[in-house]
Every structure is written in C-alpha cells, then in structure tokens.
Amino acid sequence: MSTAPPVGLPSAMARVVAIGAQEGASPNELDRLTEIAGVLDRKGFRADQECMSVVLAALRHLGKPYLLVQEFDESGIDCSTLTSQSHWEGAAIGIPFLAENQRVALSGSPVESLSAAMPGDVLIRYPNMAESIDGESNHVALLVGWDRNEDPWVLESALDIGVRLVPGLPFGARGGIRRFLLHPMDVFETPAAAAALRIAPLVPKLGRFGARQHDVQTDARYEHCGVDVYCGTEVEIVAPFPGRVSFEDLQYEDTELIRITATDGSAFVEFGHLDVANSCRSHGEIQRGHVVGVVRPPASTSRVEYPALRGDSSHVHFAYATHSSLAYGNIQADDWIYHNPLYACKIGQLGLPLHHQA
Secondary structure, three states: OOOOOOOOOOHHHHHHHHHHHHOOOOHHHHHHHHHHHHHHHHOOOOOOEHHHHHHHHHHOOOOOOOOOOOOOEOOEOOHHHHHHHHHHHHHOOOOOOOHHHHHHOOOOEEEOOHHHOOOOOEEEOOOOHHHOOOOOOOOEEEEEEEOOOOOEEEEEEEOOOEEEEEEHHHHOOOOEEEEOOOOOOOEOOOHHHHHHHHHHHHOOHHHOOOOEEEEOOOOOEEEOOEEEEOOOOOOEEEOOOOEEEEEEEEHHHOEEEEEEEEOOOOEEEEEEOEEEOHHHHHHOEEOOOOEEEEEOOOOOOOOEOOOOEOOEOOOEEEEEEEOOOOOOOOEEEOOEEEEOHHHHHHOOOOOOOEOOOO
C-alpha cells in the first residue's frame, strides 16, 4: 500500500494518514484517518504539537497483535504499553505502565468529559478493578481525534483485534480520562528537542525515570532516578555544563557514579557505566562539552537484571537533579530533587550529553 496521502489532504496532518498507511491500516481505517486528519487540521492542530507527536507515535503500532509483556516488544503490544510507549517516544514523558495505575496516577490531570478531551488523552474503561472483566486489570485507549460528526476515535490494543482504530463512544470511559501531557498544544521544533526524541526509543520501559528496578539478590525494588540510554558501547558522554567532578560507588549495580555539580551549586548530573576519561578523573573540574567518558558494558556482577535492546544491554545511566520541584517528574533524595533528564533536554533546560546525538 502506498504511504502517499490522498491528494488535497491538509498538509499539516498528512503524516497521520501516511503513518496509518505505512503501518497497515485497513481501507476503512485509512478512510477514517483521512477524515480525522481533516477535522484536526480544521481545529488548528499541527503534526508537530506535543499532543499530536504522541498520537503519531501511537499510530506506528497500528496493526500489531496484542501482546502482554513486561518489557516493550516490537512484535506486539498491550493496551497500557501502547499508551505509555507513545507518550515516551512521542513526548519523552513517562507515565505508569499498568492501566489501573494510569487511572489513579497523580501525574495525570483528570479531564471531565470526552467533549473536553484532546488527542493524546488516555481513556480508561473501568472505574475500579471490581468491575473489570478479570478483576485484576483495567483497559485503556488513546484518543486520536474526531470524525466529521464530532464523534471521537481512539486507538486501542485488545486481545481479539490487536491494535486498531475504533469508535471512542462504544469503548466507554467509565474510569475517566487522563491527560499526562505538560504542554499539549506547544510545538517543540528545536534541534535539542529533536535530539532528545531520537534518544527516547533507546530507553527501555524499565530504564525510564521512576521505574522500579529489581535487585535480583535481595528482591528489593529501587526507584530509578534517571534514564538508561541503550546507545551501545564506545559512545562518548560529554558534560552538559561546567562543574565539579566527584565519584561514588553504586554498589547494587557495581558501577561508579560520576557526578558533575554545576559551578553555582544549582544542579548536578550523574552518569554510570562509563570508562571515565583520565582528564575528568584527575582534574576535579570539567568544562561544558568536555568528555566525561565512554559507555562500557554493565558489570556482570550487577544485581540489576538489565533488559537487552536489540540484543545489547550496554547503556549509560543519566540522571539530573536540582533543588526545585519541576513539572516533569520529582523524586526527592536528601536536599536534591531528581527529574526526568530527557524531558529537561527536550525543553532546552539541559544539554544532551551523548556526543553523537547532541
């Protein structure tokens, strides 16, 4: 099937239809996506807005079978991974992995009705677990847009149909609607934003900010205060700002954390799983853009079991902290507050430290 959008389709939303065609939309779905794209264009939505970036990321899974797995798998996807993966890849925003947790998450703002919803919002089917089919799991879908009659359409992944475009009203949202986007109508078109979103697919679910990483020796769960970027080995990591360099052992991962504290003491970044550059280790200070080290494979003695991305578990641990609460994730640790570093890079608050992607 050709990926070229039909002649006359509003150019701002052409990508909606192009991705649908590329990912295996049925003829009826392709016709519906064309209709939805026209309505979105008329309403003033743009393909590069944060909300539409999430929708486009979700549409890349159209036609895949339903697959329930802990870690994301390109061969299939379940309903809550569809919504969480599209938020991460489309906007560098982490949301809970489980459907019921998406319903109750404090990071999601409640939307009072479907008439007030916008593309990228998450619809939750059941108001509680007692009313769900199995009593153990909820069900979610992602709002794509509206047809010419103003009826909503959603993307859902269900056991019997896989990932399909379906009417939003029959889906039902008795469990409510949640908006996890911070700036849904904003456009992020800077090179920094593009670079951060190129990095997002290199971070597996269990490597994201706030994920609960499992210590296989003690069975403890550690809240992940950064992101693990699976960029492969020998990638240079550079300092995003000038500062003082210090080192700390992270025992349960058997790695050395390299901390760079900004000269004014307002923030720091941390990196793990690096072969540290001699100049970084010996000088005690580093300038912006200077090499901190290169990525190496994680230690075989680490007590954390890392997922493999394309057969390789080599990654850099990347964390960012300030003294202030910010909108895009907060984990308190002593006098510091950790944040989602990839979103900080996306909005230009922090420079991306991966040299080949900056």
